[in-house]
Amino acid sequence: xxxxxxxxxxxLAMSDNTWTDGANVDAHVYSGYTYDYYFKRFERRGFDGNxxxxxxxxxxxxxxxxxxxxxxxxxxxxxxxxxxxxxxSDGNGMMLFGEGLPTGFFIASTGQSVTWVAxxxxxxxxxxxxxxxxxxxxxxxxxxxxxxxxxxxDIMGTSVEFWVNSTGARSKAGNYIIGEDxxxxxxxxxxxxxxxxxxxxxxxxxxxxxxxxxGTEDNGGVHINSGIVNHVFYLAIEGGTNxxxxxxxxxxxxxxxxxxxxxxxxxxxxxxxANATFSIARQATLRAATDLYGGTSPAFRAVEQAWTAVGxx
Numbered sequence: 022x023x024x025x026x027x028x029x030x031x032x033l034a035m036s037d038n039t040w041t042d043g044a045n046v047d048a049h050v051y052s053g054y055t056y057d058y059y060f061k062r063f064e065r066r067g068f069d070g071n072x073x074x075x076x077x078x079x080x081x082x083x084x085x086x087x088x089x090x091x092x093x094x095x096x097x098x099x100x101x102x103x104x105x106x107x108x109x110s111d112g113n114g115m116m117l118f119g120e121g122l123p124t125g126f127f128i129a130s131t132g133q134s135v136t137w138v139a140x141x142x143x144x145x146x147x148x149x150x151x152x153x154x155x156x157x158x159x160x161x162x163x164x165x166x167x168x169x170x171x172x173x174x175d176i177m178g179t180s181v182e183f184w185v186n187s188t189g190a191r192s193k194a195g196n197y198i199i200g201e202d203x204x205x206x207x208x209x210x211x212x213x214x215x216x217x218x219x220x221x222x223x224x225x226x227x228x229x230x231x232x233x234x235x236g237t238e239d240n241g242g243v244h245i246n247s248g249i250v251n252h253v254f255y256l257a258i259e260g261g262t263n264x265x266x267x268x269x270x271x272x273x274x275x276x277x278x279x280x281x282x283x284x285x286x287x288x289x290x291x292x293x294x295a296n297a298t299f300s301i302a303r304q305a306t307l308r309a310a311t312d313l314y315g316g317t318s319p320a321f322r323a324v325e326q327a328w329t330a331v332g333x334x
Contacts, residue, residue, distance in 0.1 A: 048139035104151035132211030147178035167243030172250035221248030229265035230332035
């Protein structure tokens with residue numbers, strides 16, 4: 022039996038379970054799809070594997086009054102989404118989905134409009150996966166372990182998007198852009214999304230370990246350096262050549278996407294210590310590929326080549 026999926030609206034204009042509100046409906050439905058994916062693909066029952074209640078918040082603040090809020094609140098509650106592991110009356114955690122910006126406003130640096138976060142299925146699944154990580158490997162949200170934490174959420178978020186499309190429940194095709202239904206183009210030259218798994222550099226993120234961010238911002242580059250690991254997942258499926266190293270990868274192909282989903286899920290939930298590095302993640306995914314498909318399998322070869330292509334040994 023699936024757990025209850027509770028979406029709370031804290032906007033004064035809304036009440037719980039208001040099905041005429043798009044953000045409420047999206048958060049509820051997409052959380053349900055994500056639960057279904059984890060159960061049907063991995064037999065995992067929710068966040069903790071034991072059907073702990075799934076809770077999410079939409080409408081945390083009023084978007085029409087965003088100019089009256091301090092910049093910290095605008096960032097946290099309008100143009101962001103996050104998993105808060107200790108939130109809720111029982112301390113079991115909940116997801117929060119930002120409100121977006123009002124029509125007519127956009128981010129000056131990128132030329133992107135920002136809509137309700139809950140309308141992006143890959144982002145809902147991304148936050149759900151942060152909870153899965155919290156109840157499994159517990160990857161520390163700092164430097165390489167934090168980048169692995171972010172990457173696993175992107176990997177599973179993308180996997181949910183492809184899976185839901187394959188069931189016929191959603192007509193829009195899956196893709197390797199993160200958040201394309203959340204951050205949308207507003208002016209000529211702007212693009213959809215916040216990260217790319219196929220070409221991380223298109224959003225200013227590194228695609229190779231030699232180009233990793235080593236500063237202190239972003240908790241040591243947890244969102245920035247996740248692009249390296251995201252690219253490993255992409256290459257292991259679709260194949261291709263890393264733009265920095267010039268090394269080619271023979272992927273398993275889109276028809277065998279499930280193999281890589283199982284490899285990365287097994288590795289990230291069972292084999293990684295909380296302080297894992299990229300090198301440890303390489304060994305964990307190779308171990309998972311061996312366990313699932315054999316050490317001479319195309320899946321093992323794809324994972325090995327992909328990590329090598331991005332410069333991680």
